[in-house]
Amino acid sequence: MNCQISRPEAPVLIEMKDVHKQFGNGTVALRGMSLQIRKGEFVSFLGPSGCGKSTALKMVAGLLSVSSGSISVNGHPAGQGSDGNDIGYVFQEATLMPWATVFENVYLPLKLHGLRRSEARPRVEEALAMVGLANFANSYPRELSGGMKMRVSIARAMVTRPKLLLMDEPFAALDEMTRSKLNDEVLDLWRSHGLTVIFVTHSVFESVYLSSRVVVMAARPGRVVHDIALSDGHQRTAAHRMTPEYTENCRLVSNALEGTMDHVDINH
Numbered sequence: 001m002n003c004q005i006s007r008p009e010a011p012v013l014i015e016m017k018d019v020h021k022q023f024g025n026g027t028v029a030l031r032g033m034s035l036q037i038r039k040g041e042f043v044s045f046l047g048p049s050g051c052g053k054s055t056a057l058k059m060v061a062g063l064l065s066v067s068s069g070s071i072s073v074n075g076h077p078a079g080q081g082s083d084g085n086d087i088g089y090v091f092q093e094a095t096l097m098p099w100a101t102v103f104e105n106v107y108l109p110l111k112l113h114g115l116r117r118s119e120a121r122p123r124v125e126e127a128l129a130m131v132g133l134a135n136f137a138n139s140y141p142r143e144l145s146g147g148m149k150m151r152v153s154i155a156r157a158m159v160t161r162p163k164l165l166l167m168d169e170p171f172a173a174l175d176e177m178t179r180s181k182l183n184d185e186v187l188d189l190w191r192s193h194g195l196t197v198i199f200v201t202h203s204v205f206e207s208v209y210l211s212s213r214v215v216v217m218a219a220r221p222g223r224v225v226h227d228i229a230l231s232d233g234h235q236r237t238a239a240h241r242m243t244p245e246y247t248e249n250c251r252l253v254s255n256a257l258e259g260t261m262d263h264v265d266i267n268h
């Protein structure tokens, strides 16, 4: 089930060529992952636990090295060729500093790049407004709900105005209503800022709702088994969840995911 990429006209932003990753303890986290992601795509990495989704994302960010093969981002080897400002990374946990205000948490990436608080203030305020937290700059993480903490984490990723947003199961710990709302907010950010997004998830429903493309991965060893193009998500709203097209795509992707269990390499 290798469908055509949904945006063949846009330039390639990320190119993974035959990427292998073996950790020091011998675990092969990824074997032979090759993928092109074009500017403006919203791509989900979907797969069972341990199939290498997070490893792949961290390697794109340059947080982990490849064992062999190559990854380029915007024409440069991953982790090189930029000061890191053009990639935003959102982790599964909000990972906020509990002793610092929302403002200080979001200011952190700019502080690390040497911007004074006064210079950074408009950028921090802009990022907080993006996620609907303009009035919470002086609050502390303990005063926020789980969804609000995750919004702060997204604001912190967006404060450097990245073009590429990498999200590692950001909403897995949230209740369903909050998760749906944040799904819509991420789609809004993607549309309004011309972002390219890679979104790691275990959820078929989430991947189908968000993505213009779902990359289905299998475990032991981690690898890509399906690359499924969906209709463009630029017009997508909550009503889309009720459409026959959404149901059909969930069935298609769900079948592909179930099929990953048939791909386990028992010799590994």
Ligand SMILES: Nc1ncnc2c1ncn2[C@@H]1O[C@H](COP(=O)(O)OP(=O)(O)OP(=O)(O)O)[C@@H](O)[C@H]1O
Residues within 6 Å of the ligand: 023, 024, 025, 027, 028, 029, 047, 048, 049, 050, 051, 052, 053, 054, 055, 056, 202, 222
């Ligand atoms: N630092 C590490 N050292 C050794 N093995 C690791 C390390 N990080 C990940 N692994 C192993 O590599 C494989 C892929 O892990 P990874 O976290 O990328 O999978 P995943 O698909 O993101 O899983 P999950 O959905 O559970 O987060 C797993 O077998 C994991 O145990």
